[in-house]
Amino acid sequence: MTARPSIPVPHAPERLERAAVDVSSLPVLVTGPRAPLWWGMVLLLAIESTVFASFATTYLYLRFLAPQWPPMGIDAPGLLLPSINTGVLIASGAAMAWGDAGVKKGNTRQLLIGLAAAVGLGLVFLVLKVIEYRDVSYRWDTNAYGSIVWTIVVFHSTHVASVLLKGTAVAALALKGHFTAERRLGVQINGLYWQFVVAVWVPLYVLLYWVPRL
Amino acid sequence: MTAPPMTTSVVPLPPAPPVSAALVDAAERQQLAETWASPGGFLGWFTHVNHRNIGRRYIITAFAFFVLAGLEALVMRTQLAGPDRTLIDPETYRQLFTMHGVTMLFFFAVPVMEGAGIYLVPLMIGARDMAFPRLNAFGYYVYLFAGVVLYGGLLLGIAPDGGWFNYVPLTLREYSPGINIDLWATMVTFIELAALVAAVELIATIFKMRAPGMSLNRMPLFVWSVLVMAFMILFAMPPLMVASIELAIDRTVGGQFFNAAAGGDALLWQHLFWFFGHPEVYIILVPALGMVSQVVETFTRRPVFGYTALVLSLVAIGFASFGLWVHHMFATGLPELGASFFTASSALIAIPSGVQLFCWIASLWEGRPELRSPLLFVLGFLITFVLGGITGVMVASVPFDIQAHDTYFVVAHLHYVLIGGSVFPLLAAAHYWFPKATGRAMDEGTARLSFWLIFAGVHGTFFVQHALGLMGMPRRVHSYPAEMGWGTLNLVSTVGAFVLGTGFAVFGWNAWRSARRGAAAGADPWGASTLEWATASPPENFNFAHVPVVASRQPLWDAPPDGVPVVVGLRSDRREVLITRTLDAAPDCKLVLPGPTAVPLFTTLAVSVSFFGVLFSPWWVPVGGVLTYAMLVVWNWPRQTHETEDSDGPDHHAARREREAGADDRVAAGWAGEQHTAPEPEPPDGARVGAAAGAHLQADAGTGVSGSADARRVP
Numbered sequence: 001m002t003a004r005p006s007i008p009v010p011h012a013p014e015r016l017e018r019a020a021v022d023v024s025s026l027p028v029l030v031t032g033p034r035a036p037l038w039w040g041m042v043l044l045l046a047i048e049s050t051v052f053a054s055f056a057t058t059y060l061y062l063r064f065l066a067p068q069w070p071p072m073g074i075d076a077p078g079l080l081l082p083s084i085n086t087g088v089l090i091a092s093g094a095a096m097a098w099g100d101a102g103v104k105k106g107n108t109r110q111l112l113i114g115l116a117a118a119v120g121l122g123l124v125f126l127v128l129k130v131i132e133y134r135d136v137s138y139r140w141d142t143n144a145y146g147s148i149v150w151t152i153v154v155f156h157s158t159h160v161a162s163v164l165l166k167g168t169a170v171a172a173l174a175l176k177g178h179f180t181a182e183r184r185l186g187v188q189i190n191g192l193y194w195q196f197v198v199a200v201w202v203p204l205y206v207l208l209y210w211v212p213r214l
Numbered sequence: 215m216t217a218p219p220m221t222t223s224v225v226p227l228p229p230a231p232p233v234s235a236a237l238v239d240a241a242e243r244q245q246l247a248e249t250w251a252s253p254g255g256f257l258g259w260f261t262h263v264n265h266r267n268i269g270r271r272y273i274i275t276a277f278a279f280f281v282l283a284g285l286e287a288l289v290m291r292t293q294l295a296g297p298d299r300t301l302i303d304p305e306t307y308r309q310l311f312t313m314h315g316v317t318m319l320f321f322f323a324v325p326v327m328e329g330a331g332i333y334l335v336p337l338m339i340g341a342r343d344m345a346f347p348r349l350n351a352f353g354y355y356v357y358l359f360a361g362v363v364l365y366g367g368l369l370l371g372i373a374p375d376g377g378w379f380n381y382v383p384l385t386l387r388e389y390s391p392g393i394n395i396d397l398w399a400t401m402v403t404f405i406e407l408a409a410l411v412a413a414v415e416l417i418a419t420i421f422k423m424r425a426p427g428m429s430l431n432r433m434p435l436f437v438w439s440v441l442v443m444a445f446m447i448l449f450a451m452p453p454l455m456v457a458s459i460e461l462a463i464d465r466t467v468g469g470q471f472f473n474a475a476a477g478g479d480a481l482l483w484q485h486l487f488w489f490f491g492h493p494e495v496y497i498i499l500v501p502a503l504g505m506v507s508q509v510v511e512t513f514t515r516r517p518v519f520g521y522t523a524l525v526l527s528l529v530a531i532g533f534a535s536f537g538l539w540v541h542h543m544f545a546t547g548l549p550e551l552g553a554s555f556f557t558a559s560s561a562l563i564a565i566p567s568g569v570q571l572f573c574w575i576a577s578l579w580e581g582r583p584e585l586r587s588p589l590l591f592v593l594g595f596l597i598t599f600v601l602g603g604i605t606g607v608m609v610a611s612v613p614f615d616i617q618a619h620d621t622y623f624v625v626a627h628l629h630y631v632l633i634g635g636s637v638f639p640l641l642a643a644a645h646y647w648f649p650k651a652t653g654r655a656m657d658e659g660t661a662r663l664s665f666w667l668i669f670a671g672v673h674g675t676f677f678v679q680h681a682l683g684l685m686g687m688p689r690r691v692h693s694y695p696a697e698m699g700w701g702t703l704n705l706v707s708t709v710g711a712f713v714l715g716t717g718f719a720v721f722g723w724n725a726w727r728s729a730r731r732g733a734a735a736g737a738d739p740w741g742a743s744t745l746e747w748a749t750a751s752p753p754e755n756f757n758f759a760h761v762p763v764v765a766s767r768q769p770l771w772d773a774p775p776d777g778v779p780v781v782v783g784l785r786s787d788r789r790e791v792l793i794t795r796t797l798d799a800a801p802d803c804k805l806v807l808p809g810p811t812a813v814p815l816f817t818t819l820a821v822s823v824s825f826f827g828v829l830f831s832p833w834w835v836p837v838g839g840v841l842t843y844a845m846l847v848v849w850n851w852p853r854q855t856h857e858t859e860d861s862d863g864p865d866h867h868a869a870r871r872e873r874e875a876g877a878d879d880r881v882a883a884g885w886a887g888e889q890h891t892a893p894e895p896e897p898p899d900g901a902r903v904g905a906a907a908g909a910h911l912q913a914d915a916g917t918g919v920s921g922s923a924d925a926r927r928v929p
Contacts, residue, residue, distance in 0.1 A: 016775075017760055018777035021780075022782050027803045027804070028805065036345035036423070039422060050452035054453045054486065057486075058482060058486070065479055142470070142476075147478070148471070151463060169847050169850075173851075186852075
C-alpha cells in the first residue's frame with residue numbers, strides 16, 4: 001500500500017471553452033411539463049395506472065373463468081349507494097380543480113376553500129364506503145370474488161385516504177402563505193394526483209358494480 | 215424519429231471572446247466543489263445524494279450480490295458434478311437455486327443496469343446531477359435493505375425455495391407453510407419499488423436535463439437504451455407487484471386468488487408473473503445493447519452505423535417484449551391459436567435484434583476496429599448471444615418447447631441469452647468506463663486473460679447443458695442416478711463453471727488492483743465521442759464546471775478547434791442545474807437540487823416497517839404507512855433555499871429586468887435562431903461541424919459509409 005502511485009489529480013481536460021449561452025436569467029419557479037417534478041408525478045401515475053389495470057385484469061380474468069358471477073349465494077352489488085358515492089368523489093375532484101384555479105390567480109383563499117371542500121367530500125366518500133362494505137355478505141377469504149372486490153376497494157380507499165392526508169399538508173402550507181401564482185407547482189402536483197384518484201375510480205366503479213350485472 | 219436536417223440545427227454562437235475555463239475560474243471551481251461536496255465520515259455516508267455516489271453504490275452492491283449468486287451456482291455445480299452425490303440436501307438445494315435466480319435477476323442484473331444508468335447518464339447528457347437526487351438515495355437503500363434481509367433468510371435457512379418464478383399452488387400456505395415464500399413475496403415487492411424509483415428518475419433526467427442542443431435524435435445510444443429500459447420497468451414491474459400482493463393476501467389473510475376450490479386460478483399467477491418476467495429479460499438486455507453501441511463506436515473510430523435503425527430497434531424490442539409472455543406457458547395447455555400467436559411474436563423479436571447485430575457488424579466492417587479488451591468482450595457477446603438467440607427461436611416453437619420444457623436445454627438457453635446478452639456487454643462496459651470512474655486504466659493483459667477464461671467458462675458450462683436437456687435431464691433436480699448416463703457431461707459443465715468463476719475472480723482482482731495501482735488514464739483515454747469523456751477522470755462532484763452545448767451526435771469528435779461552446783450563468787453557490795426542453799433540448803429553466811440529507815434513509819426505514827412487519831402481522835402495514843406519510847411530509851416540506859433566496863422571488867425581478875437588455879437577449883437570440891435555417895453568417899467552425907454532421911447523415915443512409923470517418927479527430 002505504501003508504494004501506491006499518486007492518484008491522478010482530477011482536472012478538466014485542457015479544452016478551450018467559450019460562452020455560448022447565458023442562462024443566469026432563466027426562471028426557477030415553473031409549472032407543468034417544464035418542471036421535472038411534473039414529469040415525476042406523471043410517471044408515478046403511469047405506474048399507478050398499471051397497478052390498477054393489473055387488479056382490473058385479475059378481476060376480469062376471474063370473472064370470465066367463473067361459471068356464475070358473483071358466485072352462488074352472493075347478490076349482485078346494489079347500485080344506489082355506490083353511484084351516489086361516485087358522484088361525491090367526482091365532486092371532490094371538481095372542488096380541488098376550483099381551488100387550483102384560484103391559486104393560479106394568486107388567490108390563496110379560494111385554494112383553501114377548494115381544499116377544505118375536497119377533503120370534506122373525500123371523507124364522506126370513505127365513510128359511505130365503510131357503510132357499504134360493513135354489510136356485504138362475503139369477506140376477502142370467502143372466495144376469489146370476495147378477494148378481488150375487497151382488494152380493489154381497500155386499495156382504492158387507501159389512495160383516497162392518502163390524498164386526503166396529502167391535501168391536508170398542502171392546506172397547511174397554503175395557510176402559511178407558501179403558495180403564490182408563481183410558486184404553485186406543489187398545488188399542481190397535488191391536484192394531478194387528486195384527479196387521478198378520482199378518475200381511476202370511474203372504470204373501477206363500472207367494473208365492480210356494472211360488470212356483475214352484464 | 216423525424217430527425218430534422220442536422221445542418222439547420224447547428225447552434226449559432228453569439229460572438230463571445232474565447233476563454234480558457236481552466237484558467238479563469240479557479241475561484242468558481244472551488245465554490246462549485248464546496249457546493250457539490252458530500253460529507254465524509256460514517257454518518258455522512260448516509261446523507262449522500264450525488265448521482266455518482268449512488269450509482270457507484272448500486273454497481274458495487276450489485277456485483278457483491280453477483281458474487282454471492284455465483285458462489286451458490288458453484289455449490290450447485292459441485293453437487294451435480296457426478297451422479298448420486300450428497301454434498302447438500304434437497305431442501306438446501308431448493309433454496310440455493312431459488313436464491314441464485316432471484317439474486318441474479320432481481321438483485322444483480324436490474325440494479326447493475328440501473329446503477330450504470332444512474333452513474334453514466336448525467337455524464338453523457340452533460341448534466342450536473344439527476345432530477346431527484348434524494349429519490350435516488352431512497353431507491354438504493356430500499357435495494358440494499360431488501361437484499362440484506364433476503365440473505366439473512368438464507369443464513370437462517372429460511373430462504374425462498376419455490377424457484378425464482380415462485381409458482382402457485384406450490385407456494386400457497388397449504389404446501390409451503392414456512393416463512394420462506396413470504397420472504398420472497400415481500401422482498402421482491404420491495405426491490406420492485408427500488409427499480410420503479412430509478413426508472414422515474416432516469417426518465418425525468420433524460421427528458422429534462424440534457425445539455426443544450428442534445429435533441430432526442432442526438433442522444434448517445436446508451437442513453438436511448440436506458441430510456442427504453444426505464445419505460446419497460448414502468449409497465450412491467452407493477453403486474454409483478456400485484457401478483458406478489460395477491461399472493462401475500464392469500465398467504466397472510468386467507469385470500470382465495472389462486473385457490474381453484476374457491477374460484478381462484480393458479481394460471482393467473484403465471485400470467486401476471488410472466489407479463490413481468492418476459493419484459494424483465496429485455497430490461498436487462500436493452501441497456502446492454504446500448505453499451506455495445508458505445509463501445510463499438512469508440513473502438514471502430516467512426517459513428518456507429520445506422521443510428522436511427524438502432525434506436526428504432528431498441529424501441530421495437532421494448533414494445534415487442536410485452537407480447538411474448540405466454541411462450542413461458544406453452545406447456546400449460548393453452549388454446550392452440552393463442553400459442554401460435556405467441557410463437558409468431560417470439561420469433562418476431564429476432565428481427566430488431568438482428569437489425570442491431572448487422573449495424574454493429576457494418577460498423578466493424580467499415581471502421582478500423584482496435585481490438586482492446588472492451589471490444590473483445592463485445593465480440594464475446596456477439597457470439598454467445600447469437601447462439602442463445604438461435605436456441606431461443608427453437609424454444610419459441612410449441613412442439614419443440616413441449617419437448618424441451620423444464621429440461622437443461624432451457625437452462626442452457628437462458629444462460630446463453632442472459633450471460634451472452636447482458637454480462638458480456640456489462641464487462642465490456644466495465645472495462646470501457648473504468649478509467650472514467652477511477653481515473654486509472656484496467657490492466658489490458660489481465661483483462662484479456664479474464665475474457666478468455668470467462669468465454670471458455672461460459673461455453674464449457676452451458677454448451678453441454680443443451681445436450682443434457684435433450685437427453686432428458688430435468689432442471690432443478692438435486693441429484694441423478696448413475697444409470698441415466700448424464701455424469702460425464704455434468705462433470706464437463708462443473709469444470710466449466712469453475713473456469714468461469716476463475717475468470718470472474720481474475721476480473722475482480724484486476725478491477726481492485728487497477729483502481730489502486732493502474733496507470734493514470736486522463737480525461738479521454740479512448741478518444742471517444744460522448745460528453746462523459748469531456749470531463750475529468752474521475753469527474754469532480756459537479757461533473758461539468760460549464761455545461762457543454764452540443765451540435766452533433768459525436769460532440770467530442772466534432773468539437774470546434776477554436777473553443778467548445780458552453781453554458782454560463784448557472785450559480786455555483788447552490789446546486790443549480792439547467793432544465794431543457796424535452797424534444798429539442800433548448801434551455802428552458804433552472805432547478806435547485808437538494809444537498810446531502812438523511813431523509814431518504816429515514817423514509818426507507820419507515821417503508822421497511824410495512825414490508826418487514828408484514829412477515830409477522832398484516833397490522834404493520836398501516837403502521838408503516840403512517841410513518842411513511844410523516845417522512846414524505848418532511849421530505850416535501852419546502853427547503854430553506856426556496857424560502858429565502860429564490861432567484862425568482864420578488865426582489866429578483868428588478869435585477870432580472872435590468873439584465874434583460876444584455877445577457878438575456880443572448881439566450882433568446884441563440885435559441886430563437888435555432889428554429890430557423892440560421893441565415894446569419896455562421897462561424898467557419900460551425901459550418902465545418904454542420905458539414906461533418908451532414909456527411910454523417912449520409913453514412914446513416916448507407917450511401918457514403920466511410921466518407922465521414924476520416925474527417926474525425928483520431929488521437
